[in-house]
Amino acid sequence: MQKRLRMAGIEKRFPGVYALRGVNLEVNAGEVHGLLGENGAGKSTLMKILGGIYPQDKGEIFINDVDCTVMTPERAQALGVGFVHQELNLAEALNVAENIFMGRMPYKNKLLGIIDYQELYRSTQAILKKLGSKVKPTDIVGTLPTAQKQLLEIGRAISLDAKIVIFDEPTTSLGNDDVAALFKIINTLKQDGVAIIYISHRLKEIFEICDHATVLRDGQYIGTVDVKSVSQNTLITMMVGRDITELFPKEYGNIGEIILEIQELSDYAGRVKSVSFYAKRGEIVGFAGLVGSGRTEIVRMLFGADPISQGTIKVRGEKVTINTPKDAINQGICLLTEDRKGQGLSLIMSVAENINMPNMQDAILKHSKLKAIAEKFRVSLRIKTASVDTAVGNLSGGNQQKVVLAKWLNTASEVFIFDEPTKGIDVGAKAEIYQIMNQLVKENKTVIMISSELPELLGMADRIYVMCEGRLTGEILKQDATQGKIMAFATVGGHHVEPKAQ
Amino acid sequence: MLNPKLNDGSSIARKIDSKDLFLKYSVYIVLVVLIIAFSLISPLFLSQANIGNFFRQVPTVGIATVGITMLLVTGRVDLSAGSIAAFAGTAAVFLAVKGFSPPVVILAAIVIGMFWGFINGFFIVRFKLDSFILTLGTDYMIRGIILFITNGIYVKGVPDWFYLLSNTKVGVNFIFTNTLVFAAVVIALTYVMNHTRFGRYCYAVGSNQEAARLSGINIQKHIIKVYMLEGSLAALAGVLLMSNLNVGAPSEAAGVGLFAMAAAIIGGAAFSGGVGNIPGAVVGIFTLEIFRNGLAILGLNSFIQQAVTGGIIVIAVVVDYYRRNR
Numbered sequence: 127m128q129k130r131l132r133m134a135g136i137e138k139r140f141p142g143v144y145a146l147r148g149v150n151l152e153v154n155a156g157e158v159h160g161l162l163g164e165n166g167a168g169k170s171t172l173m174k175i176l177g178g179i180y181p182q183d184k185g186e187i188f189i190n191d192v193d194c195t196v197m198t199p200e201r202a203q204a205l206g207v208g209f210v211h212q213e214l215n216l217a218e219a220l221n222v223a224e225n226i227f228m229g230r231m232p233y234k235n236k237l238l239g240i241i242d243y244q245e246l247y248r249s250t251q252a253i254l255k256k257l258g259s260k261v262k263p264t265d266i267v268g269t270l271p272t273a274q275k276q277l278l279e280i281g282r283a284i285s286l287d288a289k290i291v292i293f294d295e296p297t298t299s300l301g302n303d304d305v306a307a308l309f310k311i312i313n314t315l316k317q318d319g320v321a322i323i324y325i326s327h328r329l330k331e332i333f334e335i336c337d338h339a340t341v342l343r344d345g346q347y348i349g350t351v352d353v354k355s356v357s358q359n360t361l362i363t364m365m366v367g368r369d370i371t372e373l374f375p376k377e378y379g380n381i382g383e384i385i386l387e388i389q390e391l392s393d394y395a396g397r398v399k400s401v402s403f404y405a406k407r408g409e410i411v412g413f414a415g416l417v418g419s420g421r422t423e424i425v426r427m428l429f430g431a432d433p434i435s436q437g438t439i440k441v442r443g444e445k446v447t448i449n450t451p452k453d454a455i456n457q458g459i460c461l462l463t464e465d466r467k468g469q470g471l472s473l474i475m476s477v478a479e480n481i482n483m484p485n486m487q488d489a490i491l492k493h494s495k496l497k498a499i500a501e502k503f504r505v506s507l508r509i510k511t512a513s514v515d516t517a518v519g520n521l522s523g524g525n526q527q528k529v530v531l532a533k534w535l536n537t538a539s540e541v542f543i544f545d546e547p548t549k550g551i552d553v554g555a556k557a558e559i560y561q562i563m564n565q566l567v568k569e570n571k572t573v574i575m576i577s578s579e580l581p582e583l584l585g586m587a588d589r590i591y592v593m594c595e596g597r598l599t600g601e602i603l604k605q606d607a608t609q610g611k612i613m614a615f616a617t618v619g620g621h622h623v624e625p626k627a628q
Numbered sequence: 629m630l631n632p633k634l635n636d637g638s639s640i641a642r643k644i645d646s647k648d649l650f651l652k653y654s655v656y657i658v659l660v661v662l663i664i665a666f667s668l669i670s671p672l673f674l675s676q677a678n679i680g681n682f683f684r685q686v687p688t689v690g691i692a693t694v695g696i697t698m699l700l701v702t703g704r705v706d707l708s709a710g711s712i713a714a715f716a717g718t719a720a721v722f723l724a725v726k727g728f729s730p731p732v733v734i735l736a737a738i739v740i741g742m743f744w745g746f747i748n749g750f751f752i753v754r755f756k757l758d759s760f761i762l763t764l765g766t767d768y769m770i771r772g773i774i775l776f777i778t779n780g781i782y783v784k785g786v787p788d789w790f791y792l793l794s795n796t797k798v799g800v801n802f803i804f805t806n807t808l809v810f811a812a813v814v815i816a817l818t819y820v821m822n823h824t825r826f827g828r829y830c831y832a833v834g835s836n837q838e839a840a841r842l843s844g845i846n847i848q849k850h851i852i853k854v855y856m857l858e859g860s861l862a863a864l865a866g867v868l869l870m871s872n873l874n875v876g877a878p879s880e881a882a883g884v885g886l887f888a889m890a891a892a893i894i895g896g897a898a899f900s901g902g903v904g905n906i907p908g909a910v911v912g913i914f915t916l917e918i919f920r921n922g923l924a925i926l927g928l929n930s931f932i933q934q935a936v937t938g939g940i941i942v943i944a945v946v947v948d949y950y951r952r953n954r
Contacts, residue, residue: 431842455844463842472836474902483832484843486825493823533843 129191130155130321131176131290136185138171138345145171149185149347151340153290153321158312160332160339160353161325162365164552165522168345169325173292177209178202189290205290208283212295212550214275218268223250225267226281253281257311272417273304280311291315292323297331298550301417301578302613309335327552329358330581343367366554373553374585375560379408379567381588384443386459386541386572388428391437397423399596400437405541410563410573412587414580414612420596421576422464425543429461430454441541455484458540462530464549464576466523470530473519477504477511480518481532503532508558524555531562542566543574548582560586580609592616651951655895655908655944659915666922673925680802682921687794687810688713688869688881690913693888694817695861697909700892701821702854703834703901704759706748708767709862710884714877715774716740717866721783721876724790733790737867738860744770745859749852767885774878783876793871806868813861818906830854835902891916894944898952916940 131153138146146168153159163169175182178197187194189205216225223246224231232245250263259277261270267278276296283291293312297305312322312335324336332339333353341348341364348364362373387404398420405411413421426432428439430448439446441457448454454461463469471480478500486496500514507528511521518529527547534542544563548556563573563586577583583590584607592600592615600615650657666673692709699706720737728736748766752759794806821827829850832840841847865884870876895912897904919940923933 429842450844450846451842452844452846461842468836469838469842472832472839472902474835475831479828479832483828483840483845486828489825491823491825491828 128155129153130157130189131323132186132188132191133172133176134186134188136172136175136187137183138168138175138180139183144345146175146182146342146345147347149342149345150350151323152350153323153338155289155321156316156319157338158316158322158324158336160336161323161342162332162339162361163342163348164365164554165524166344167342167365169342170294171345172342173209173294173323173325176202176290176292177207203286206286206288208286208288208291210276210279210283210291210293210296212298214272214279216267216275216278218266220267221263222254222261222265222267222270222278222281223247223263225278226250226253226285228282230285249285250281253284256284256314257281258307258314272299273301273307276300276304276308277311284315288320290321290323292325294325295327295550296324297326297328299417303416305331327550328579329361329553332361333358341365362553365552373557374582375557375564376586377564377568378588379410379564380570381409382407382570385441386428386574387440387443388424389438389440391424391427391439392435393423393427394433394435395423397596398427401593401596401598403591403598403601405572405574407540407570407572408567409589410567410575410587412583412590413574413576413593414583414590415593415616417578419593419616421593422545423596424593425461425545425574425576428454429459429543431461455537455539458538459543460484460534460537460539460541461543462527462534462545462547464545466526466530467519470533471518471526474517476515477509477518477521477529478514480529481514481536484533485537499536500532503535507532507535507562522552522555524551524558527551527555527559531559539571541572541574543576545576546578547575548577548579580612583607583612584609651947654947654951655911655915658944659911659918662915662918662922666918666925670922670925673922676801678921678925680804682917683802683807684795684804684872685921686913686917687806688865688872689884689887689891689917690810690910691813691865691868692862692884693891693909693913694813694906695858695865696885696888697892697895697897697904697906698817698821698830699759699854699858700889700897700899701834701901701904702830702851703837704752704851704854705763705885705889705899706855706858706862707760707763707885708744708748708770709858709865709888710881710886711767711770711774712741712744712859712862713866713869713881713884714879715744715770715866716863717868717870717881718774718778718783718876718878720867721786721790721870724787725783725785725876727787730789730793734793734867737863741859741861741863741866742856743859745855745857745862746852748859749855752855753848753851763885771878771882778876778878780878782878786870786874786876790871791874794868795871806872809864809868813864814906814910821906826850826853831902833901887916888913890941890944893948894941896948912944915944 129152133151136146136149149172161169174180178199178201187197194205227246232242234240234242247263254261257277257280261274267275296308300308315322326332336353338350339353340350343365383406384404385407389402391401392398401424415421427434430450430453439448446457467473478497481500481503482496497514504514509528510525518526547559566573575587588604590602590607590612591598592612594616602611672678692713696706696709716737719740720733723733723736748763751757751762794804796805798805798808829845832845833847833850837847866881869881891912892904892909893899894915895908897909916937920933920937923936
């Protein structure tokens, strides 16, 4: 097989720290190559060097055995290096074709900038066909679902005739079906001889799609392995540098009385249809379902973030009215949103200020007291930060999640609702988040966990509710739960199975 | 994955170099350079008369700037600040002429400012309006109403006590009561922004409104409160201005909101919210006012003064761009 890409001895220093030291990466044509490592291991930096965004301090880059050591963004593009970003960069108001060919439109008259729309739509159609997508070139991007938008990023890479395509955590916002479709496309690309670099925290995917994998840790090259001849535990050990014996360190709390009971809850938009469920003290309740099945909408209503159309909420046996997040917080309910950066944290504010935000009781603040509170959580949750005065935006994903947790631990909350608690979080930090959940249920608190990662639900939840198209379609106890059962409930549609929740 | 913007550079300790230092303290450096330059060019600049003049002019717009800075931190703007000042100031003169006592007059003016602030805040939160557009509308509205009521004519016959409100000398020859009021407002608001829940909520709402809401902060109530406080500060500025002018001038203070906004941004506040502080804004307004004052002393044509002041604002925000993208 032909060596499509060879990066050797890459070194990159930022003031005061090595971001990369002696990193190697070799990718063959027609290969899917996993790039693994915890947050901050240097994956992004390495890919930015490949894309010409940063110059490396030392080391060589060869593409198709041609020396490309001096890389610029233009050169990277010309050599066929394409990126599929985790966060989508699309102009929502423009149509599909305009997005795919943005900056490279075919012109009838280049001087006047008159666009040849016929040619544009024809080329776009060809690309969409290759992707197996049903969207039309004239569809407005803002109206498309997330999975389709992601396809456009891939389409952009294809339209550039990319020879090396980098997928940066492409599946974080996709449901299972969409992931399957994405993998199909990756396989098509692979057969066309494209070299693919695949970055993901989901090890399951690495085993499913990758041929080889390179592991980085703290900016250092740990090794490259043949995925077929390596175990999951070996990979994890390579990534975190220590053995993580148990991916899901489940511990059981004392399950007590019902603390939260929801009856016939519906929203205005019709995304939640008459949902009833309950949660007990000392229990981790999981919510499974496809993306868009209404799970997030339920918990947002429960937290007062969105208005409730119908339904009753009982907390500790008493009926309560929840109109605003403040009402929910007063009832001891808190929500750790899926979108940490957009909804959970103020990135430009300090760790201490974020932690204290929901619980500033004094009108005149005592800064020393607030700092002491933050400091206490920094130590107990092991938040890695220079100090509690550091802006939260500078922390890694796992540590940001811990700050969100600290925010709510700082209140008198008893029901902790986690929406995708480990999204974009590396293996080591994941285990810590699970430990915190264990701790919570041991303190007779309640955890409600929405997750699209089935292994996580199977591993941690005592009881799993499954949703499909806004309805609750199943309730499964931990001992009975399997991926197959959950997927059956999640895809079978609400009308086949009666909701079993009481 | 870390956000790429935050991934590499910002989390790592930087070497402190002269460029960084310059950018960080650019506002202060510019202010000092200006003072030195003007005092070298013209001996009049540091004369008692001129300093007195300067301190009589700054407080009005300065107090408005303090309010606007607080709004900018909260992620909102108020283009109607000048009109609120004119409305409340003229109303105060009217009441003073009618013979009402000083406490009643001042309180009434502040209540009027609060009222207009409430109107601004209420519409913005109730109908989820862009503050820029809404206050553009209320700016015309408030100004129109006061011009209609007064028929555009100055309210005259101001009692002595009203004139003395801002023009009483305190101790030295160049410090007046309005300077003291300004200083008090600056100190109070600096404290509020840094040491009270209200102030920190301003930063929280300005930097990420949704996160603030989901943290249980009643952002609607908070935004209305901020507008009411800002409105009352604008009213206070209006009273001091009219006292300075010794007349109720309904067409005065036009564009004060924009000027104050420029000063706040020069002083480090971000148009996008969440960033900024009162001392910085004070330096911002001092910079702009010293420039105006210096140019006037140099005898520059007043039209070109305006052009130069505008140029300074442009330069300042460009410097701010470099400061942010260090």
